[in-house]
Amino acid sequence: MTLRALLCSIAITGLLGGTAHAGGEMGFLVVDSTMLKPIGEDGEVSNSLGYGAELRMMDTREVLTMSIGGYYALGQLDGEKTMRDVYDFHVNIGVKPEHTSGDMLIPYLTIGLDVLAMTTRIPKGDEYKGTTLGLNASGGVMGHLGDTWLYRASVSYLGAVVPGTGDDLGGVVLQVGFGRAIFE
Amino acid sequence: MRSILAVAAVLALAGGTAHADDFAIIGGISSTALHSPDNTGELQTIAKGGGATVTMLCDCDDATFGWELNTLFLLGDDQARVYDLGLSGIASFNVKGKHAVPFITFGLDMSAVSLPVQGSDDKERGVSLGLHGGGGLHGFLGDKVYWRGTVGFLGAGANGLTTQLMVGWVFGSDR
Numbered sequence: 001m002t003l004r005a006l007l008c009s010i011a012i013t014g015l016l017g018g019t020a021h022a023g024g025e026m027g028f029l030v031v032d033s034t035m036l037k038p039i040g041e042d043g044e045v046s047n048s049l050g051y052g053a054e055l056r057m058m059d060t061r062e063v064l065t066m067s068i069g070g071y072y073a074l075g076q077l078d079g080e081k082t083m084r085d086v087y088d089f090h091v092n093i094g095v096k097p098e099h100t101s102g103d104m105l106i107p108y109l110t111i112g113l114d115v116l117a118m119t120t121r122i123p124k125g126d127e128y129k130g131t132t133l134g135l136n137a138s139g140g141v142m143g144h145l146g147d148t149w150l151y152r153a154s155v156s157y158l159g160a161v162v163p164g165t166g167d168d169l170g171g172v173v174l175q176v177g178f179g180r181a182i183f184e
Numbered sequence: 185m186r187s188i189l190a191v192a193a194v195l196a197l198a199g200g201t202a203h204a205d206d207f208a209i210i211g212g213i214s215s216t217a218l219h220s221p222d223n224t225g226e227l228q229t230i231a232k233g234g235g236a237t238v239t240m241l242c243d244c245d246d247a248t249f250g251w252e253l254n255t256l257f258l259l260g261d262d263q264a265r266v267y268d269l270g271l272s273g274i275a276s277f278n279v280k281g282k283h284a285v286p287f288i289t290f291g292l293d294m295s296a297v298s299l300p301v302q303g304s305d306d307k308e309r310g311v312s313l314g315l316h317g318g319g320g321l322h323g324f325l326g327d328k329v330y331w332r333g334t335v336g337f338l339g340a341g342a343n344g345l346t347t348q349l350m351v352g353w354v355f356g357s358d359r
Contacts (some may be wrong), residue, residue, distance in 0.1 A: 016253050018189050026248060028277065029286060031319070053288040053319040055275045068275075070290055070317035072337045072345065077225035086220060086338035089315045115315050117339025127302045129343050131314045182277045183247035 024101075028150045031180030035085055035160070036073040040170030046081040048073035052088075053120075056142075056150070056158040056179060060101040065108055067092045071175070080123055084162070088115040092138060104143035112136050116160055118169075130163020136173070150179040194200035207250070209237040210330045212352025218258055218266060220344035223302055230299065230344060235268075236348060239330070242359070243280060250274040252289070256338075260299075264306075266342045268295040270316055283323040288334075290317040293340035314340025317347075328354045 036048040054069020068091050094110025113117025114134040121127050140154030156173040218231045241250035256268040272291030279285050293316050298309045318336015330352040338346050
Protein backbone atom coordinates (compact mmCIF):
# COMPACT_ATOMS: atom_id res chain seq x y z
CA MET A 1 0.00 0.00 0.00
CA THR A 2 2.67 2.47 1.02
CA LEU A 3 4.99 1.62 -1.85
CA ARG A 4 2.14 1.82 -4.32
CA ALA A 5 1.15 5.21 -2.94
CA LEU A 6 4.68 6.51 -3.14
CA LEU A 7 5.08 5.43 -6.74
CA CYS A 8 1.70 6.91 -7.52
CA SER A 9 2.56 10.23 -5.88
CA ILE A 10 5.88 10.45 -7.70
CA ALA A 11 4.17 9.77 -11.00
CA ILE A 12 1.38 12.27 -10.46
CA THR A 13 3.43 15.14 -9.14
CA GLY A 14 6.24 14.55 -11.58
CA LEU A 15 4.18 14.58 -14.75
CA LEU A 16 4.39 18.22 -15.60
CA GLY A 17 5.02 21.67 -14.20
CA GLY A 18 7.29 22.79 -11.38
CA THR A 19 9.76 25.55 -11.95
CA ALA A 20 10.76 26.46 -8.42
CA HIS A 21 14.17 26.28 -6.77
CA ALA A 22 14.92 25.11 -3.23
CA GLY A 23 14.91 28.51 -1.59
CA GLY A 24 12.63 31.30 -0.36
CA GLU A 25 8.87 31.00 -0.06
CA MET A 26 7.70 27.79 -1.67
CA GLY A 27 4.51 25.84 -2.18
CA PHE A 28 4.44 22.11 -2.77
CA LEU A 29 1.71 19.83 -4.03
CA VAL A 30 2.14 16.67 -1.94
CA VAL A 31 0.49 13.26 -2.36
CA ASP A 32 0.48 11.00 0.73
CA SER A 33 -0.29 7.45 1.61
CA THR A 34 -2.28 7.40 4.83
CA MET A 35 -2.98 4.92 7.62
CA LEU A 36 -5.31 5.65 10.54
CA LYS A 37 -4.72 3.34 13.49
CA PRO A 38 -7.29 3.59 16.32
CA ILE A 39 -5.63 3.25 19.71
CA GLY A 40 -8.42 4.04 22.16
CA GLU A 41 -11.02 1.36 21.55
CA ASP A 42 -9.45 -1.85 22.85
CA GLY A 43 -8.64 -3.16 19.40
CA GLU A 44 -12.29 -3.34 18.37
CA VAL A 45 -11.85 -1.05 15.37
CA SER A 46 -9.77 -2.02 12.34
CA ASN A 47 -7.09 0.13 10.70
CA SER A 48 -8.13 2.46 7.90
CA LEU A 49 -6.02 2.96 4.78
CA GLY A 50 -6.12 5.52 2.00
CA TYR A 51 -4.49 8.45 0.26
CA GLY A 52 -4.23 12.17 0.81
CA ALA A 53 -3.07 15.36 -0.81
CA GLU A 54 -2.08 18.74 0.49
CA LEU A 55 -0.72 22.14 -0.42
CA ARG A 56 2.31 22.67 1.84
CA MET A 57 3.70 26.15 2.13
CA MET A 58 6.95 27.15 3.77
CA ASP A 59 9.68 29.73 3.58
CA THR A 60 13.12 28.15 3.76
CA ARG A 61 14.35 31.23 5.67
CA GLU A 62 11.48 31.28 8.20
CA VAL A 63 10.26 29.12 11.06
CA LEU A 64 6.59 28.76 10.13
CA THR A 65 5.15 26.10 7.85
CA MET A 66 1.51 25.61 6.88
CA SER A 67 -0.51 23.04 5.02
CA ILE A 68 -4.04 22.75 3.67
CA GLY A 69 -5.19 19.36 2.56
CA GLY A 70 -7.14 16.23 3.22
CA TYR A 71 -7.24 12.49 2.96
CA TYR A 72 -9.54 9.53 2.91
CA ALA A 73 -8.94 6.32 4.83
CA LEU A 74 -11.29 3.38 4.39
CA GLY A 75 -11.85 0.84 7.17
CA GLN A 76 -10.31 -2.54 6.36
CA LEU A 77 -12.15 -5.81 6.85
CA ASP A 78 -10.54 -7.53 9.85
CA GLY A 79 -12.70 -10.29 11.30
CA GLU A 80 -15.56 -8.87 13.32
CA LYS A 81 -13.88 -5.54 13.99
CA THR A 82 -15.78 -2.32 13.37
CA MET A 83 -14.68 -0.51 10.19
CA ARG A 84 -14.44 3.25 10.05
CA ASP A 85 -14.20 5.31 6.84
CA VAL A 86 -12.75 8.76 7.45
CA TYR A 87 -12.84 11.65 4.97
CA ASP A 88 -10.75 14.54 6.24
CA PHE A 89 -10.07 18.18 5.40
CA HIS A 90 -7.56 19.99 7.57
CA VAL A 91 -5.46 23.10 7.97
CA ASN A 92 -2.24 22.83 9.95
CA ILE A 93 0.25 25.40 11.11
CA GLY A 94 3.56 24.64 12.74
CA VAL A 95 7.22 25.23 13.15
CA LYS A 96 10.47 24.02 11.64
CA PRO A 97 14.09 25.18 11.94
CA GLU A 98 15.19 28.38 10.20
CA HIS A 99 17.39 28.41 7.10
CA THR A 100 16.46 25.02 5.64
CA SER A 101 17.21 25.74 1.99
CA GLY A 102 18.20 22.49 0.34
CA ASP A 103 18.16 20.52 3.61
CA MET A 104 17.25 16.87 3.26
CA LEU A 105 16.21 16.35 6.89
CA ILE A 106 13.92 19.00 8.36
CA PRO A 107 12.05 18.11 11.57
CA TYR A 108 8.74 19.87 12.13
CA LEU A 109 5.80 20.06 14.51
CA THR A 110 2.28 21.20 13.63
CA ILE A 111 -1.18 21.49 15.11
CA GLY A 112 -4.39 21.75 13.16
CA LEU A 113 -8.14 21.70 12.82
CA ASP A 114 -9.89 18.86 11.00
CA VAL A 115 -13.32 18.72 9.41
CA LEU A 116 -14.22 15.03 9.32
CA ALA A 117 -16.92 13.04 7.58
CA MET A 118 -17.10 9.53 8.98
CA THR A 119 -18.93 6.32 8.26
CA THR A 120 -18.78 3.64 10.95
CA ARG A 121 -19.59 0.18 9.60
CA ILE A 122 -20.30 -2.71 11.93
CA PRO A 123 -20.07 -6.09 10.15
CA LYS A 124 -23.54 -7.63 9.92
CA GLY A 125 -24.82 -4.61 11.79
CA ASP A 126 -25.65 -0.96 11.61
CA GLU A 127 -23.99 1.90 9.81
CA TYR A 128 -23.54 5.40 11.21
CA LYS A 129 -22.66 8.53 9.23
CA GLY A 130 -21.95 12.09 10.17
CA THR A 131 -19.71 15.14 10.03
CA THR A 132 -17.73 16.51 12.95
CA LEU A 133 -14.74 18.60 13.96
CA GLY A 134 -11.46 17.28 15.31
CA LEU A 135 -7.98 18.38 16.28
CA ASN A 136 -4.61 17.00 15.39
CA ALA A 137 -1.05 17.34 16.62
CA SER A 138 1.64 16.16 14.28
CA GLY A 139 5.37 15.66 14.16
CA GLY A 140 7.60 14.45 11.42
CA VAL A 141 10.41 15.06 9.03
CA MET A 142 10.51 16.48 5.52
CA GLY A 143 13.32 17.28 3.17
CA HIS A 144 14.27 18.71 -0.18
CA LEU A 145 15.20 16.29 -2.95
CA GLY A 146 16.87 18.53 -5.48
CA ASP A 147 15.41 21.89 -6.44
CA THR A 148 11.78 20.94 -6.89
CA TRP A 149 10.99 17.78 -4.94
CA LEU A 150 10.00 17.30 -1.32
CA TYR A 151 9.38 14.22 0.79
CA ARG A 152 7.66 14.06 4.14
CA ALA A 153 6.80 11.49 6.80
CA SER A 154 4.62 12.31 9.78
CA VAL A 155 2.88 10.84 12.80
CA SER A 156 -0.26 12.62 14.02
CA TYR A 157 -2.70 12.12 16.84
CA LEU A 158 -6.23 12.83 15.64
CA GLY A 159 -8.84 13.49 18.33
CA ALA A 160 -12.55 13.61 17.55
CA VAL A 161 -15.86 12.20 18.69
CA VAL A 162 -17.34 9.73 16.21
CA PRO A 163 -20.72 10.90 14.82
CA GLY A 164 -23.58 8.53 15.53
CA THR A 165 -21.84 6.35 18.08
CA GLY A 166 -20.22 8.92 20.36
CA ASP A 167 -17.02 6.86 20.51
CA ASP A 168 -13.61 8.43 20.85
CA LEU A 169 -11.88 8.39 17.48
CA GLY A 170 -8.50 8.74 19.19
CA GLY A 171 -6.32 7.55 16.35
CA VAL A 172 -2.75 7.77 15.16
CA VAL A 173 -2.41 8.91 11.55
CA LEU A 174 0.75 7.81 9.73
CA GLN A 175 1.54 9.55 6.43
CA VAL A 176 4.37 9.26 3.93
CA GLY A 177 4.38 11.37 0.81
CA PHE A 178 6.18 13.08 -2.04
CA GLY A 179 5.60 16.52 -3.44
CA ARG A 180 6.79 18.88 -6.11
CA ALA A 181 7.07 22.65 -5.98
CA ILE A 182 4.29 24.55 -7.71
CA PHE A 183 5.46 28.06 -6.89
CA GLU A 184 8.30 30.00 -5.37
CA MET B 185 -21.53 27.01 12.06
CA ARG B 186 -18.04 27.02 13.52
CA SER B 187 -16.91 24.44 10.99
CA ILE B 188 -18.26 26.53 8.13
CA LEU B 189 -16.41 29.61 9.35
CA ALA B 190 -13.20 27.65 9.84
CA VAL B 191 -13.29 26.13 6.38
CA ALA B 192 -14.27 29.42 4.78
CA ALA B 193 -11.24 31.01 6.41
CA VAL B 194 -9.01 28.25 5.07
CA LEU B 195 -10.36 28.62 1.56
CA ALA B 196 -9.88 32.37 1.77
CA LEU B 197 -6.27 31.81 2.76
CA ALA B 198 -5.69 29.45 -0.15
CA GLY B 199 -7.33 31.78 -2.62
CA GLY B 200 -5.50 34.76 -1.22
CA THR B 201 -2.17 33.45 -2.42
CA ALA B 202 -3.18 33.94 -6.04
CA HIS B 203 -1.93 37.01 -7.81
CA ALA B 204 -4.21 39.70 -9.09
CA ASP B 205 -4.12 38.33 -12.64
CA ASP B 206 -7.24 37.90 -14.71
CA PHE B 207 -9.33 34.75 -14.39
CA ALA B 208 -10.49 32.37 -17.06
CA ILE B 209 -14.21 31.75 -16.59
CA ILE B 210 -15.17 28.21 -17.57
CA GLY B 211 -18.56 26.60 -17.79
CA GLY B 212 -18.63 22.82 -17.85
CA ILE B 213 -20.51 19.59 -17.45
CA SER B 214 -19.35 16.53 -15.56
CA SER B 215 -19.98 12.83 -15.29
CA THR B 216 -19.59 11.50 -11.75
CA ALA B 217 -19.83 8.18 -9.94
CA LEU B 218 -20.06 7.75 -6.16
CA HIS B 219 -18.52 4.65 -4.57
CA SER B 220 -18.73 3.43 -0.99
CA PRO B 221 -17.46 0.31 0.81
CA ASP B 222 -20.02 -2.26 1.88
CA ASN B 223 -19.90 -4.33 5.06
CA THR B 224 -17.25 -6.60 3.55
CA GLY B 225 -15.01 -3.67 2.64
CA GLU B 226 -15.62 -4.00 -1.10
CA LEU B 227 -16.18 -0.75 -2.98
CA GLN B 228 -19.64 -0.55 -4.54
CA THR B 229 -20.93 2.06 -6.97
CA ILE B 230 -23.97 3.47 -5.23
CA ALA B 231 -24.92 6.32 -7.57
CA LYS B 232 -24.01 7.83 -10.93
CA GLY B 233 -24.94 10.98 -12.71
CA GLY B 234 -23.89 14.35 -13.98
CA GLY B 235 -23.58 17.93 -13.03
CA ALA B 236 -22.72 21.44 -14.09
CA THR B 237 -19.86 23.64 -12.98
CA VAL B 238 -18.70 27.23 -13.16
CA THR B 239 -14.94 27.50 -12.67
CA MET B 240 -12.62 30.50 -12.34
CA LEU B 241 -8.91 29.82 -12.86
CA CYS B 242 -6.36 32.58 -12.44
CA ASP B 243 -4.03 33.32 -15.32
CA CYS B 244 -1.07 33.43 -12.95
CA ASP B 245 2.58 33.34 -13.87
CA ASP B 246 3.60 30.59 -11.44
CA ALA B 247 1.04 28.31 -9.80
CA THR B 248 -2.63 28.25 -10.73
CA PHE B 249 -5.33 28.88 -8.12
CA GLY B 250 -9.03 28.99 -8.64
CA TRP B 251 -12.57 28.69 -7.41
CA GLU B 252 -15.46 26.57 -8.51
CA LEU B 253 -19.17 26.27 -7.92
CA ASN B 254 -20.43 22.83 -8.85
CA THR B 255 -23.59 20.77 -8.78
CA LEU B 256 -24.08 17.00 -8.78
CA PHE B 257 -27.23 15.05 -9.57
CA LEU B 258 -26.56 11.38 -8.81
CA LEU B 259 -29.03 8.52 -9.09
CA GLY B 260 -28.67 4.93 -7.92
CA ASP B 261 -30.51 1.70 -7.27
CA ASP B 262 -33.39 1.58 -4.78
CA GLN B 263 -34.18 5.23 -5.44
CA ALA B 264 -30.79 6.34 -4.13
CA ARG B 265 -30.36 10.07 -4.71
CA VAL B 266 -27.59 12.56 -4.05
CA TYR B 267 -28.09 16.20 -4.97
CA ASP B 268 -25.05 18.26 -4.09
CA LEU B 269 -23.97 21.88 -4.31
CA GLY B 270 -20.28 22.52 -3.64
CA LEU B 271 -17.90 25.47 -3.44
CA SER B 272 -14.26 24.54 -4.03
CA GLY B 273 -10.79 26.00 -3.96
CA ILE B 274 -8.28 24.67 -6.50
CA ALA B 275 -4.47 24.63 -6.36
CA SER B 276 -2.38 23.39 -9.25
CA PHE B 277 0.82 23.57 -11.21
CA ASN B 278 0.60 26.32 -13.80
CA VAL B 279 -2.03 25.10 -16.25
CA LYS B 280 -1.72 27.93 -18.78
CA GLY B 281 -1.22 26.37 -22.20
CA LYS B 282 -0.78 22.86 -20.75
CA HIS B 283 -2.70 19.75 -21.73
CA ALA B 284 -2.45 18.02 -18.35
CA VAL B 285 -1.08 19.07 -14.97
CA PRO B 286 -1.80 17.75 -11.45
CA PHE B 287 -4.13 19.66 -9.13
CA ILE B 288 -5.85 19.32 -5.77
CA THR B 289 -9.23 20.66 -4.71
CA PHE B 290 -11.09 20.98 -1.41
CA GLY B 291 -14.34 22.61 -0.49
CA LEU B 292 -17.68 22.78 1.26
CA ASP B 293 -20.86 21.03 0.27
CA MET B 294 -24.56 21.04 0.93
CA SER B 295 -26.20 17.77 -0.05
CA ALA B 296 -29.72 16.46 -0.13
CA VAL B 297 -29.45 12.67 0.08
CA SER B 298 -31.67 9.63 0.15
CA LEU B 299 -29.52 6.52 0.45
CA PRO B 300 -30.23 2.94 1.55
CA VAL B 301 -28.72 2.04 4.93
CA GLN B 302 -26.57 -1.09 4.81
CA GLY B 303 -27.95 -3.97 6.82
CA SER B 304 -31.41 -2.45 6.95
CA ASP B 305 -34.44 -1.70 4.81
CA ASP B 306 -34.36 1.89 6.02
CA LYS B 307 -33.17 4.90 4.09
CA GLU B 308 -31.07 7.77 5.26
CA ARG B 309 -32.71 11.00 4.18
CA GLY B 310 -31.92 14.61 4.83
CA VAL B 311 -29.92 17.70 4.03
CA SER B 312 -26.32 17.76 5.23
CA LEU B 313 -23.39 20.13 5.28
CA GLY B 314 -19.98 18.66 4.71
CA LEU B 315 -16.80 18.67 2.73
CA HIS B 316 -15.27 17.25 -0.39
CA GLY B 317 -11.76 16.91 -1.72
CA GLY B 318 -9.73 15.28 -4.40
CA GLY B 319 -6.99 15.49 -6.93
CA GLY B 320 -6.18 14.55 -10.47
CA LEU B 321 -5.21 16.05 -13.77
CA HIS B 322 -6.62 19.02 -15.66
CA GLY B 323 -5.65 21.05 -18.68
CA PHE B 324 -6.61 22.95 -21.80
CA LEU B 325 -7.13 21.44 -25.24
CA GLY B 326 -6.54 24.48 -27.38
CA ASP B 327 -7.66 27.92 -26.26
CA LYS B 328 -11.25 27.18 -25.43
CA VAL B 329 -11.68 23.59 -24.26
CA TYR B 330 -10.91 22.65 -20.67
CA TRP B 331 -10.93 19.13 -19.22
CA ARG B 332 -10.45 17.56 -15.81
CA GLY B 333 -10.28 14.08 -14.32
CA THR B 334 -10.70 13.81 -10.56
CA VAL B 335 -10.55 11.10 -7.93
CA GLY B 336 -11.78 12.29 -4.56
CA PHE B 337 -14.30 12.01 -1.78
CA LEU B 338 -17.67 13.50 -0.95
CA GLY B 339 -18.44 13.71 2.74
CA ALA B 340 -21.71 15.57 2.93
CA GLY B 341 -24.24 12.90 3.86
CA ALA B 342 -23.09 10.61 1.06
CA ASN B 343 -19.66 9.72 2.56
CA GLY B 344 -18.03 8.02 -0.38
CA LEU B 345 -15.31 8.15 -2.99
CA THR B 346 -15.97 9.93 -6.27
CA THR B 347 -14.60 9.63 -9.78
CA GLN B 348 -15.38 12.49 -12.12
CA LEU B 349 -14.66 13.52 -15.70
CA MET B 350 -15.47 17.10 -16.63
CA VAL B 351 -15.26 19.04 -19.86
CA GLY B 352 -15.71 22.79 -20.09
CA TRP B 353 -15.64 25.77 -22.38
CA VAL B 354 -13.69 28.94 -21.69
CA PHE B 355 -16.30 31.68 -21.95
CA GLY B 356 -13.91 34.52 -21.26
CA SER B 357 -12.07 36.32 -18.54
CA ASP B 358 -13.06 38.80 -15.86
CA ARG B 359 -10.72 41.48 -17.18
